[in-house]
Each structure stands twice: as structure tokens, then as C-alpha cells.
Amino acid sequence: MRTIVLGGTTFIGRRIVEKLHERGDDVLVVHRGQHEPAAWVPVRHLHADRHALHEQAGAIRDFDADAVVDTYALTAADVTAVLPVLPEVPTVVLSSQDVYQAFAGLNTGRYESPVPLTEDAELRRDRYPHRSSGRPGMADYEKLDVEERWLERRAVVLRLPMVFGPHDQQRREDIVLRRIRAGRRQMPVGAGNLLLSRAHVDDIATGVLAALDTRAADGLAINLGERTTAPVLEWLHQIIRAADADLELVQVPEHALPEELGLTGALPQHLLTSVVRAEELLGWSPIDPALRVHESVRWHLAHPPEEPWTEADGHADDAALEAA
Structure with missing residues (x-):
């Protein structure tokens, strides 16, 4: 298969490209050239901003793609810019489960939707969830806009x-x-207590390949994720066990939690999704979550970040622990 991948050089897109290459696809990765991995798999690269993709229409046409994967459409404009240039072939698009009204409930601390969420669950009533956050480049972020435009093209939206x-x-x-x-x-x-659906990047990549290989899901939105999900507290314990570490989790009053630990609180809205449609239409099945956590933790221990633990971090934790 000759596959165009938009994005595809960082994290999820990177693993999708690697999986496509492993199975023998001829891959053209379209990206800006800012995050190209060193010593990577030998695939073709087209350096282009998606908003100027029309300038590379000849190169896209000459590649003669059988399929397209869009890994990084964040706004309506991101989709509008590429639709006239890309061939109308089977397409898979990465979206987010933040499209559900349950996500709004999680952010506001209100119960909004029963779980597990199927693809027919209520979608967010309000758009542009990050517009008031001040996060750079996120004012127009809206996966609902992305989904609407790609679904009109009968793409599979994951x-x-x-x-x-x-x-x-x-x-x-x-x-x-x-x-x-x-x-x-x-x-x-x-x-x-929070039930928050998670997924290992390899399971997402195999889901993308499964969606490329069947037409049963064309024009549909499909949830990917774990088949079973442990509460956040057990997930933290899984990380500790995988790291073989001696770290005690101490429950403290909600008001004392450092901001970064807010997801460990007692939250009224869960974001737990059903993957039945993915299993039935795509023939896809994720690996056991505990095994995936272990794999991920061992990789991150071997590749630590540059940012150190700071004195302020320690003070925040100590203040919370004193309130226990």
C-alpha cells in the first residue's frame, strides 16, 4: 500500500509510520521537518506546512497514494487546507475523546454523562475548550470541527x-x-477513583492499520482504548510496581492536592469509553493494560527528561502530606 501520513514524526504518528514500514507499505511522511527522528526507518519525506500543501500538489499527485493517515489535524483550518490536495482514497484521522460532553464534566467537576461512552454518547455542547486557557496555538483547537470535515469525506475517525x-x-x-x-x-x-480510558501507543498504531485495511468503518467515528480500565489510583500503583520502587501513596484532603495531582482526586465524572465498535468492525484488540504500563515505564526510566525535580515541587508535596 502507498500511504501518505500527515505529521508522523513524533510519538503517535511516529509509531504509525514505523508500523506501516514494518509491514511493507511505501510511506510518504508530510511534515515541516522540525522533528524528524535521527536514524529512523527509511521512508520518504516531503517537507511542507499543511497550510501550504497546495504548493506541493504535484508531489502529492505523483506519489499516487492508496491511503491517507492524518495524525495532526487540530483545527477546522488544518483540514480545509489539505482536502483539495489529497486524493480521495481510504483515510484514517486521529481525533480525541475530548469530543464527548463527559470531557466537559471532567474539566468542570460536574457529572454530565453515564459511562462507558459509546460513539453515540453526547458530544460536547460548547466548542473550543482551550480558548480561555491562554495556551499558545490552542485558541482554535477543536476536534469536533476536524471530525465533521473528515467524516464528510468518509474518513474513519479514531x-x-x-x-x-x-x-x-x-x-x-x-x-x-x-x-x-x-x-x-x-x-x-x-x-x-477516576476511570480514565488509556491506551499504549502501539495499540493505537495497530488500530490505525486495522482501519486502513477494512472499509466497514468508512465514514464512522470509533473509540480506541483499553478493554478494561483500572482507576487512577491503581494505575499509579502499576507505575510504581513497574519501576520496582519504594514509594508510598498517601491520601490527603482534596483541597491540599498539588495542581498536577488533580486527576487523583474524587471526581464526579469519569471518561471511560467502550471499544466494542473497534473490536467488531476493525477486528482490533488491545494488549493487556498492565503489560503495556510495564513496557512504557521501563522505556521512560531508560530515557529520563532533562527537567529536574525542583525545591518548589518538594514544598508542594510536603505541604499536602502535612495536611494528611
């Missing part, structure tokens, strides 16, 4: 949960691992 694994820029497990690296013996937590 709604992703919290994704972890090698090369994760957000370093999900570092909520625990940075405390272990700093030699901390105790970590403050809340009730830790």
Missing part, C-alpha cells in the same frame, strides 16, 4: 484516549516517575 508509551512528549507516567527519580518516599494523592 477517537483516542490518554495515550502513553515510548516518545510520549507529555510523559504521562512522570506524575510518579519524577518523584521516584528525586528519591521521594511518599506521594500525596486523593481518592483516585
Whole structure:
């Protein structure tokens, strides 16, 4: 298969490209050239900003793609810019489970939706969830806009949960691992009851390949994630066990939790999704979550971040622990 991948050089897109190459696809990775991995798999590269992709229309046409994967459409404009240039072939698009109204409930501390969430669950009533946050480049972020435009083209839209694994820029497990690296013996937590769907990056990549290989899901949105999900508190314990570390989780009052540990609190809205549609239509099945956590933790321990644990971090934890 000749496959165009938009994005594809960092984390999820990177693993998708590697999996496509492993199975023998001829891959053209379209990206700006800012994050090209060193000593990577031998695939073709086209350095272009997606908003100027029309300038590379000849190169796209000459590649004569059989399929397209869009790994990094964040806004309506991101999609509008590429639709006239890309061939109308089977397409898979990465979206997010933040499209559900349950995500709004998680952010506001209100119960909004029953779980598990199927693809027919209520979508967010309000758009542009990061517009008031001041986060650079996120004012127009809206996966609902992305989905609407790609679904009109009969793309398969994959709604992703919290994704972890090698090369994760957000370093999900570092909520625990940075405390272990700093030699901390105790970590403050809340009730830790939250059910938050997660997925290892390899399981996401195999889901993308499965969606490329069947037409049963064309024009549909599909959830990917774990088949079973442990509460956040157990996930933290899994990380500690995988790191073979001596770190005690100490429950503290909700008001005392450091901001970065808010997801360990007692939250009224879960973000737990059903993957039945993915299993039935794509023939896809994820690997056991505990095994995936172990794989990811061992990789991140071997590839620590440059940012050190700071004195301020320690003070925040100590103040919370004193309130226990």
C-alpha cells in the first residue's frame, strides 16, 4: 500500500509510520521537518506546512497514494487546507475523546454523562475548550470541527484516549516517575477513583492499520482504548510496581492536592469509553493494560527528561502530606 501520513514524526504518528514500514507499505511522511527522528526507518519525506500543501500538489499527485493517515489535524483550518490536495482514497484521522460532553464534566467537576461512552454518547455542547486557557496555538483547537470535515469525506475517525508509551512528549507516567527519580518516599494523592480510558501507543498504531485495511468503518467515528480500565489510583500503583520502587501513596484532603495531582482526586465524572465498535468492525484488540504500563515505564526510566525535580515541587508535596 502507498500511504501518505500527515505529521508522523513524533510519538503517535511516529509509531504509525514505523508500523506501516514494518509491514511493507511505501510511506510518504508530510511534515515541516522540525522533528524528524535521527536514524529512523527509511521512508520518504516531503517537507511542507499543511497550510501550504497546495504548493506541493504535484508531489502529492505523483506519489499516487492508496491511503491517507492524518495524525495532526487540530483545527477546522488544518483540514480545509489539505482536502483539495489529497486524493480521495481510504483515510484514517486521529481525533480525541475530548469530543464527548463527559470531557466537559471532567474539566468542570460536574457529572454530565453515564459511562462507558459509546460513539453515540453526547458530544460536547460548547466548542473550543482551550480558548480561555491562554495556551499558545490552542485558541482554535477543536476536534469536533476536524471530525465533521473528515467524516464528510468518509474518513474513519479514531477517537483516542490518554495515550502513553515510548516518545510520549507529555510523559504521562512522570506524575510518579519524577518523584521516584528525586528519591521521594511518599506521594500525596486523593481518592483516585477516576476511570480514565488509556491506551499504549502501539495499540493505537495497530488500530490505525486495522482501519486502513477494512472499509466497514468508512465514514464512522470509533473509540480506541483499553478493554478494561483500572482507576487512577491503581494505575499509579502499576507505575510504581513497574519501576520496582519504594514509594508510598498517601491520601490527603482534596483541597491540599498539588495542581498536577488533580486527576487523583474524587471526581464526579469519569471518561471511560467502550471499544466494542473497534473490536467488531476493525477486528482490533488491545494488549493487556498492565503489560503495556510495564513496557512504557521501563522505556521512560531508560530515557529520563532533562527537567529536574525542583525545591518548589518538594514544598508542594510536603505541604499536602502535612495536611494528611
